[in-house]
Amino acid sequence: MQRKIYRSLVGVDEVLPIIESYRPLVPLGVVELPVSEAVGRVLAENVFSPLNYPPYTRALVDGYAVRSDDLVGVYEDRPRKLRLVGKVSTGETRLVTIGRGECVEVSTGAVVPYPADAVVPVEYTHQEGGEVTFYRSVARGENVDAAGSDVAEGEVVAWKGTQLTPTLAATLAALGVRTVKVYRPVRLGIVPTGNELRQPGEPLEYGQVYDSNSTMVYAYAKLAGAEPKVYPRARDELGEVEEVLHRALDENDVVATIGGTSAGPEDLVYRALSRLDPGIILHGVREKPGRPLAVALHGEKIVFSLPGFPMSCLLTVNLYLLPVILRLQGVSPQQLPRRRAVIATPLRGEAGIRVFVPVILAERGGRQAAFPLPGHSGRVSLMVLxxxxxxxxxxxxxxxxxxxxxxxxxxxxRAYRVNIIGSHDPLLQSIVASIPEAGEVRVVNVGSLAGLQAVKSGVADIAGTHLLDPETGEYNVPYVKRLGIRDAVLVKGYKREQGFVYRKEVGPVSSFAEVIEGGYRFVNRNPGSGTRVLVDHLLEEEARGKGVDAAELKERLKGYSFEVKTHEAVAYLVSRGVADVGVAVRYVAERYGLGFTYLASEEYDLLVRKESLEKSAVKRIIEALRELSRRGDAGLKGYIVGPETGSIIEL
Amino acid sequence: MQRKIYRSLVGVDEVLPIIESYRPLVPLGVVELPVSEAVGRVLAENVFSPLNYPPYTRALVDGYAVRSDDLVGVYEDRPRKLRLVGKVSTGETRLVTIGRGECVEVSTGAVVPYPADAVVPVEYTHQEGGEVTFYRSVARGENVDAAGSDVAEGEVVAWKGTQLTPTLAATLAALGVRTVKVYRPVRLGIVPTGNELRQPGEPLEYGQVYDSNSTMVYAYAKLAGAEPKVYPRARDELGEVEEVLHRALDENDVVATIGGTSAGPEDLVYRALSRLDPGIILHGVREKPGRPLAVALHGEKIVFSLPGFPMSCLLTVNLYLLPVILRLQGVSPQQLPRRRAVIATPLRGEAGIRVFVPVILAERGGRQAAFPLPGHSGRVSLMVLxxxxxxxxxxxxxxxxxxxxxxxxxxxxRAYRVNIIGSHDPLLQSIVASIPEAGEVRVVNVGSLAGLQAVKSGVADIAGTHLLDPETGEYNVPYVKRLGIRDAVLVKGYKREQGFVYRKEVGPVSSFAEVIEGGYRFVNRNPGSGTRVLVDHLLEEEARGKGVDAAELKERLKGYSFEVKTHEAVAYLVSRGVADVGVAVRYVAERYGLGFTYLASEEYDLLVRKESLEKSAVKRIIEALRELSRRGDAGLKGYIVGPETGSIIEL
Structure with missing residues (x-):
């Protein structure tokens, strides 16, 4: 038996063939299900039609069944009358016949009487008394759907290996098929490993993290039609790893362990897998991230040892685990969906390694552009993008x-056509939700400055921004100029009332002096946000007024360095008593039942890439702003729209 | 209340707005689910992070935690030693500190000791005794993932209205979120109507059909995340329609009746809907098919009255019912996925009507081409395409x-890149299943002649064909020439042994004379199939030999006009005793345990569009044929490969 392959790393495209060289990836078994419950599964045998379809010769229109040769030569100006001898409604099973010179009224779907061979639509006829006048002739077979003309009894109507779609299910139902045999779902055992792991709900000590990979693998497996089950995490102790591993092997077809594969041969998971029979068949793939992947076999059962870093785990699940699950369920070996895209920044390869760079996709100049995600692969907040x-x-x-x-x-x-990246705003959110193209729009809330940069780099179509330039007192435009953003216009938005937000029992707060003197716990916003600029601006004014150093004030303000990224978070933390006071827009103060003291109106505008102005979702958003402007009312407390709302400013 | 809108037909784009003018399409309610079970559903509220992430400052690589200023100025040729004072493994929660000139060994994911501010990867170090030699300096923060740097406690990590993906579920799990509140599924009641309907499993009288639309609506609703329920069909009797309709209204949020809407105001469903409160809000859409759609309201509940013709039902489900279900579940109003395609035949519009033509899509010259499906909308066999x-x-x-x-x-x-349309062949089927691109290939079995026509029209990339020209005794090429097919090549396939297949108790059958004289019931193949040409050719030879007219022989052959479309169907009907004898390939005789008498070898070749030769799936299929040729063995009984197998013949 080939055992030594894993001594060297293998290529990305070799992983599945190596598994197959030990164990063909063929369906695991068959279950019989009602047709409508089998949708998405793959047929394990050919399905033969138990009947001819249509099962009787039927009319395709409302009209009169005739013998076509009774109407030869009939035209609008040379009509002919036939004797009406009956009527057949849809669903009637009585057998009716007609003779020469006769006709029968039929509804769509009704039995065509024997030996009529055509149906004249009602609009070309006139019925009076026991006679029908026909104003056109009809071809043999016209508007008649002959028994068995679509499907013959005994015909294969669905081939083994076909995945059942809603329309195929309907076809089978039409033919009277009640149940079908399909390949059974793969049972997948998910075994998270590592001393540092806790399950959501358990308390977390410093040095521990919640297990997130199990949830991801579970969700993907579920969407692929498998039956996943998550086992309690195994701590870094050989006995424990082996105990959970063998329980999972007993109860499942495929097992995915997560974590603990990067430490090399002394690794516990690796040792546990080595003791399986035949054991490890590959360890290490020439790819990045995801290099530490190992695959082992235990009899017919397959064990994937997935790396624990979320991005690596995501990649190896998609490259290897899902394709194996699908093939064991009989789904044709389909490659992962791929598309070509233009990269927005230079990327570096590595000799002999296939490098996978996580990207956001955006439409630019009619082509797909790929924007590498910033940051390292440990960041969970980026994974959703x-x-x-x-x-x-x-x-x-x-x-x-x-x-x-x-x-x-x-x-x-989901695929998106428009990315709105920038500062969170509830009114913008509700405008987006109201347009027909809402489903094509992704809103990513990262703050004003990151939004402007996203427009500059091209990943964003729109950035919502409210950045005050303290020098000029002007909003947004100075920042756009300073960043050297070309190819964009400013779409004027609206004013938002900003102010102190505080729990009502803390009492009205109207200046930073009060916050500092009252010893209140402040919650600050992130640098780069418009609100943070306002906070710093106010603190500097306060310092100037008092003749002290701003740095000193900031030092004395409790929580100045405790930063969150959104208005919502400020209001939430204040409402929960984690902090006492913050600065946020009026809207969230209302939402969380907090006190509000007006400080300033800030201007919330949209920076829009010029080429994006052509996208219909973008057009609709601008149109919606203009509609608010016409109405003169934003419909949300704390917002002020004006005549400028929705106007476009070239920069 | 606006009640009269339905007196005139409405436009396709007016249907949803009209419904919304009576009843906003907003989520129906909220349920709380474990995160991993909520995937696919839409969040009913913002989710705030209950913790900072990462929850502790951790190492991003295996190495040594240091104070970066202890290694200032260190290079490969100017190394420095630090005292090793401990080791922290991943998952350890013990708090370790380091002093000046000290370092601590850390694994990836381990707590970084206080106040170390960087980690040097192990490959730039050398440990000996109690000391570690460092060969490079390190920047403050390098390889360190600071607590809270990714997500701050209290931050919104998932916004209300977001659909939960596997990666978002994983992010929430990482933050310790166990359950989320999501919008509840829509309960959909499906009420088929019509005297002609029977449920699969019930016996069918002449004039009745099995209900297929309910299965289709059920399957689509299920895939959209709703909870559908099919009610027993209501016969065409007002009391019965009303009884089922009201039961469905009581138990569901939305009801879809199927059928019975085309007959105008005297229609029963229409009458039942008129008696609801407020009743019918629209009836008739300026579209084709699907014109008879009606929508009614009963309090907050919505009733769709869908047309009964399968293609019309399919279209109205996709245009109206699914979008309404999705919006009631909080999914952003996404338009149906669309794409532009070049039409392969001219199409006619209708003034004032939006016409929807069912099409197959295929890639042609790097663009999407759309091929209208032949036949009328009552054909169930086409729906799957x-x-x-x-x-x-x-x-x-x-x-x-x-x-x-x-x-x-x-x-x-599913989206396909390659269409193989033509005669069914088990060897071709198994070749397709074996290539990595199998999932991109759709195989449609319609017979040789229809296959050639599909290549001619452009919808097929490949046609499998075995048509004998009786004049020349040559296979396939004469037909291709006669049809005037350009831009295609013939890829030589293999020979298939054809012969009489019969139940063994019927005894060996070796000529049509025996079939006729024995009074056996024959099952024929469809005109246009290669086997049919062979059957007719043999009957004509037999007639010539006997000096009788071929038409007379055909008349005397029982079941000459009883036609099925595939080898499988012939063997199946013979094995089930529906017929006694047929002509088919040896492969199916083996499969169904039937007797086989060799008649002739026929040549099964592939007609391939020239431009399709560039597609990788097509290349692989040809390569697989050549591999069979090299091996000299098809691996399936009844098949003969030769040196010509896989060669390309320009026509």
Missing amino acids: VDGFAVIPENLEYAPEGSELEVVLNPFQ | VDGFAVIPENLEYAPEGSELEVVLNPFQ
Whole structure:
């Protein structure tokens, strides 16, 4: 038996063939299900039609069944009358016949009387008394759906290996098929490992994290039609790893352990897998991230040892685990959906390694552009944005900006046509939700400054921004100029009332002096947010007024360095008593039942890429702003719209 | 209350707004689910992070935690030693500190000791005794993931209205979120109506059909995340319709009646809906098919009255019912997925009507081409092929071949890159299943001649064909020439042994003379199939030999006009005793345990569009044929491969 393959790393495309060289990836078994419950599953045998379809010769229109040769030569100006000898409604099973010179009224779907061979639509006829006048002739077979003309009894109507769609299910039902045999779902055992793991709901000590990969693997497996089950996490102790592993092997077809594969041969999971029979068949793939993947066999059962870093785990699930699950369920070996995209920044390859770079996709100049996600693979907040992975092939050292790469798409991720990246705003959110294209729009809330940068780099179509330039007192425009953003226009938004928000029992707060002197716990906003600029501006004014140093005030303000990224978070933390006071828009104060003291109106505008002005969702958003302007009312407390709302300012 | 709208037909785009003018399409309610079970559903409230993430400052690599200023100025040729004072493994919660000149060994994910501010990867160090030598300096923060740097406690991590994906579920789990509040599924009651309907499993009288639309609506609703329930069909009797309708209204949020809407105001469903309160709000849409759609309200509940013809039902489900269900579940109003495609035949519009033409999609010359499906909308066998509907706008009288139209895609339909249309063959089927691109290939079995025509029209990339020209004794090529097919090559396939197949107790059958004289019931193949040509050819030879007229022999052959479309069907009907003898390939005789008498070898070849030779699935299929040729063995009984197998013949 080949046992030594895993001593060296294997290529990405070798993983599945190596597994197959030990164990063909063929369906595991068959279950019989009612047709409508089998949708999504794969047929385990050919389905033969138990009847001819249509099961009787029927009329395709409302009209009169005739013998076509009775109406030869009939035209509008040369009509002919036939004797009406009866009527057949849909669902009637009585057998009716007609003779020469006769006709029978039929509804759509009714039995065509023998030996009528055509139906004249009612609009070409006139019925009076016991006679019908016909104003046109009719061809043999016209408007008649002959018994068995669509499907013959005994015909194969669905082939083994076909995945059942809603329309195929309907076809089978039409033919009277009640149940079908399909391949059974794969049972997947998920075994998280690592001393640091806790389950959501358990308390967390410093040094521990909640297990998130199990949830991800579970969700993907479920969407792929498998039956996943998460086992309690195994601590880093060989006996415990083996105990859970063998329980999972007993109860499942495939097991995915998570974590603990990067530490090499002394690794516990690795040791546990080595003791299986035949054991480890590959360990290490020439890819990044996801290199530490190991695969082992135990009899017919397959164990995937997935890396624990979320991004690596996500990638290996998509590249290897899901394809194996699908094939064991009889789904044809389909490659992951891919598309080509132009990369927005240069990317570096690694010799002999296939590098997968997580990207956000956006439409630019009619083409797909891929924007690499910033930050390291441990960041959970970015994972939701991964539209796919740009692939840098093994032989490519460097891919310059603008080159086209293949992107492996993240399955079950929604595709978006418009990205709005910037500062969170409830009114913008409700405008987006109201347009017909809402489903094509992704809103990512990262703050004003990051939004402007996203427009500059091209990943964002729109940035919502409310940045005050303290020098000029002007909003937004100075920042756009300072960042050197071209190819964008400013769409004027609205004013938002900002002020102190505080729990009502803390009492009205109207200045930072009061906050500092009252010893209140403040919650600040992140640098780069418009609100943070306002806070710093107010503190500096306060300092100037008092003749002290602003830095000193900031030092004395409790919680100045305790930062959150949204208005919502400020209000939430204040309402929960984690902090006493913060600065936020009036809207959230209302929502959380907090006190509000007006400080300033800030201008919330949209920076829009020029080319994005052509997208219909963007047009609708601007139109919605203009509609608010016409009405003169934003419909939400704390917002002020004006005549400028919705106007476009060239920069 | 606006009640009269339905007196005139409404436009396609008015249907949802009219419903919304009576009843906003907002979520129906909220349920709390474990995160991993909520995937696919929409969040009913913002989710705030209950903790900072990462929840502790951790190492991003295996290495040594240091104070970065202890290693200032260190290079490979100017190393520095620090005292090793401990080791922290991942998952340890013990708090360790370090002093000046000290370092601590840490694993990836371990707590970084206080106040270390960087981690040097193990590959730049050398440990010996109680000391570690460092060969490079390190920047403050390098390889350290600071507590709270990704997500701050109290931050909104998932916004109300977001659909939960696997990656978002994982993010929430990482933050310790166990359950989320999501919008509840819509309960959909499905009420089939019509005297002609029977449920699969019930016996069928002449004039009755099995209900298939309920299965289709059920399957789509299920895939959209709703909770559908099919009610027993209501016969055409007002009391019965009303009884089932009201039961369905009591138990569901939305009801879909099917059938019985085309007959105008005297229609029973219409009458039942008119008696609801406020009753019918629209009846009739300026579209085709699907015109008879009606929508009624009963309090807050919505009733869709869907047309009963399968294609019309499919279209109205996708255009109206699914969007309403999704919006009631909080999914942003997303338009049906659409794409533009070039139409392969001219299409005619209708003044003032939006016409939807069911199409198959295929890639041609790097663009999407749409091929209208033949036949009328009552054909159930075509429904599975509907990739979407080409849209002819109200103002377009005529769309010439080659013009670009919008295609509304059939949701949950798989996208294919290669269409193989033609004669069914088990060896071809198994070759397709074996290639990595199998999932991109759709195989439609319609017979040789229809396959050739599909290549000619462009919808097929490949046609499997075995047509004998009786004049020349040559296979396939004469037919291709006669049809005037250009831009295609013939890829030589293999020979298949054909012969009489019969139940063993019927005894060996070796000529049509025996079949006729024995009074056996024959099962024939469809005109256009290669086997039918062989059957007719043999009957004519037999007639010549006997000096009688071939027509007479055909008359005397029992079941000459009883036709099925596949080898499988012939063998199945013979094995089930519906017929006694047929002509088919040896493979199916083996499969069904039937007797086989060799008649002739026929040549099964592939006609391939020249441009399709560039597609990787097509390349692989040809390569697989060549591999069989090299091996000299097809691996399936009844097949003969030769040196010509896999060779390309220009025509």
